[in-house]
Amino acid sequence: MGLRTAQSSRGMGASLLLVGLAATLLSFVTGATLGAVKSPATPLQPLDQAALRVMSFNVRVNTASDGDDDWAHRRDLVPATIRFHQADVIGVQEAYRGMIDDMQQRLPGYRWFGVGTSDGKDDGACNPVFWRESRLELVTAETIWLSRTPDSPSTGWDGAYPRTATHVVLREIADGAEFHVFNAHFDHEGEQARLESARLLAARVKALAPDARAILMGDFNCNEHSAPxxxxxxxxxxxxxRDVSSTPHYGPTGSFTGFAGPQYAGAWLDHIFVRNLVVQQHGILPDHFDGRLPSDHFPVLAEILLQ
Structure with a gap:
């Protein structure tokens, strides 16, 4: 448990003709490969170099029942996605300790905090928060069980499993600006558990100082119109x-695909919420590697200014 240490005119005409044919062929092949993918396959780019890039990423548990999509086939893809999109803070869901070790090995320059949901140590799925240590430092950290006994390992209400929210306070090394990060995973079966989990976290955020900066992200297993x-x-x-971004949303409208493919479909279960923060960009990232997805959820990315 805990904190771990966690890139002649005739000749010219012939050349131009070859270039044109190559470009046409590339366009055809690209279109045939991407199929339904209509957005440019490029990462969101910072509008302001001071912006903080925050990612929520359900990385899917390690289970042999996933066959060719099990963790052994994805352990390089998840960190590669995080590195390519230059995330500064990542809220990860469904990561067992061995998966976290794999990620840490492939993410030099990041540290993390989180505990297993089952025992508050290393047993059970963990919802760790990673942060870039060259830019941010940890101030405080805690784990909140989403139950009637939030300070100890427990299952809440009608939930199927113990669920947690990881809460850390991070500080910008450059200017000392602090902000709260809550990374949660709501139950997938218990309707009451999801609602009560939302009430619990809403109370925690509301109890912060009125001017406190806060980010709440995760897999909430419900859509934007739900009661939670x-x-x-x-x-x-x-x-x-997504609602308060100063630029239009990038990517698909849904974040859960169940490994179905990089099409723009699926439920919007993964969200990043903010308070007292400016959002420059928001996107759901349908990244895939020769057709293989890093997870059964697309990562969600928001670019935020600490103002």
Whole structure:
């Protein structure tokens, strides 16, 4: 458990003709390969170099039942996605300790905090928060069980499994600006558990100082119109980063695909909420590697200014 240490005119005409034919062929092949993917296959680019790039990423548990999509085939893809999109803070869900070790090995320059949901140590899925240590430092950290006994390992209400939210306070090394990060994973079966989890976290955020900067992200297993997410926006004055981004949303509208492929479909279960923060960009990233997806969820990325 805990904190771990965790890139002649005749000749010219013939050349131009060859270039044109190559470009046409490349365009044809690219279109045939990408199929339904219509957005440019490029990462979001910083509008402001001071912006903080925040990612929520459900990386899917390690289970042999996934066959060719099990963790052994994805352990390089998840860190590669994080590195390519230059995330500064990552809220990860469904990561067992061995998966975290794999990620840490492939993500030099990041540190993390989190505990297993089952015992508060290393047993059970973990929802760790990673941060770039060249830019940020840890101030405080805690784990909140989403249950009637939030300070100890437990299953809440009608939930199928123990669920947690990891809460860290991070500080910008350059200017000392601090902000709260909550990384949560709501239950996939318990309707009451999801609603009560939202109430619990809304109360935690509401209890912060009025001017405190806060990010709440994760896999909420419900959409933007559901009672749990409405509770977060109503009771804690949180706003979905997609709704308040100063530029249009990038990518598909859904974040869960179940390994179905990089098409723009699926439920929007993964969100990044903010309070007292400016959002420059928001995207859901349908990255894939020769058709293989890093996870059964697309990562969600928001570019944020600490103002």
């Amino acid at each position: 997410l409405q509770t977060l926006t109503r009771d804690a004055q949180l706003r979905d980063a």
